[in-house]
Amino acid sequence: MILPIYIYGHPVLRKVTTDINSSYPNLKELIDNMFETMYNAEGVGLAAPQVGLEDRIFVIDLSPLADEDHPEFKDLKKAFVNARITKRTGEMSSYEEGCLSIPGINENVPRQDEIEIEYLDEYLEPHTETYTGFTARVIQHEYDHIEGILFIDHISAIRKRLIKSKLANMTKGKVNCHYRVRTA
Numbered sequence: 001m002i003l004p005i006y007i008y009g010h011p012v013l014r015k016v017t018t019d020i021n022s023s024y025p026n027l028k029e030l031i032d033n034m035f036e037t038m039y040n041a042e043g044v045g046l047a048a049p050q051v052g053l054e055d056r057i058f059v060i061d062l063s064p065l066a067d068e069d070h071p072e073f074k075d076l077k078k079a080f081v082n083a084r085i086t087k088r089t090g091e092m093s094s095y096e097e098g099c100l101s102i103p104g105i106n107e108n109v110p111r112q113d114e115i116e117i118e119y120l121d122e123y124l125e126p127h128t129e130t131y132t133g134f135t136a137r138v139i140q141h142e143y144d145h146i147e148g149i150l151f152i153d154h155i156s157a158i159r160k161r162l163i164k165s166k167l168a169n170m171t172k173g174k175v176n177c178h179y180r181v182r183t184a
């Protein structure tokens with residue numbers, strides 16, 4: 001089922017989410033719905049607050065980006081439950097990001113190149129993994145969401161001023177995109 005995506009200005013996007021427990025109802029169904037919602041909106045990641053939930057869950061799927069140069073993306077359809085980034089290392093680099101909750105805005109965001117993350121998968125099996133490069137970036141973007149942080153929080157004051165009126169419009173419910181949304 002495709003869920004509406006919550007847009008900038010909705011307070012749920014600023015909530016620090018909480019861990020789920022093993023009796024969480026219909027976890028697999030929620031994760032399937034999150035993937036379906038993400039594909040429909042043509043994203044590579046989606047976090048629970050973006051579908052209105054204050055739960056520590058996000059999904060990514062980089063497999064559509066797999067090619068000869070990046071065969072590793074093929075296996076990167078994953079759900080992250082109760083995730084904690086335990087290490088951030090490596091160089092800082094900037095790369096353009098966007099967000100399904102902030103449609104029409106793309107900005108360069110500085111992030112560290114390597115992370116270690118502990119999480120449960122959709123079957124609540126624990127994992128500890130290290131990611132680098134673009135994958136580490138996508139995971140950090142989604143991880144920010146479960147901490148109530150948005151990518152525009154990482155941009156300069158000048159860049160932020162330049163997008164201020166677009167953000168104000170979103171907060172007022174004026175948003176133009178091809179998927180179903182919910183505004184504040």
Ligand code: NI
Pocket residue numbers: 098099100101141145
């Ligand atoms: Ni996002």
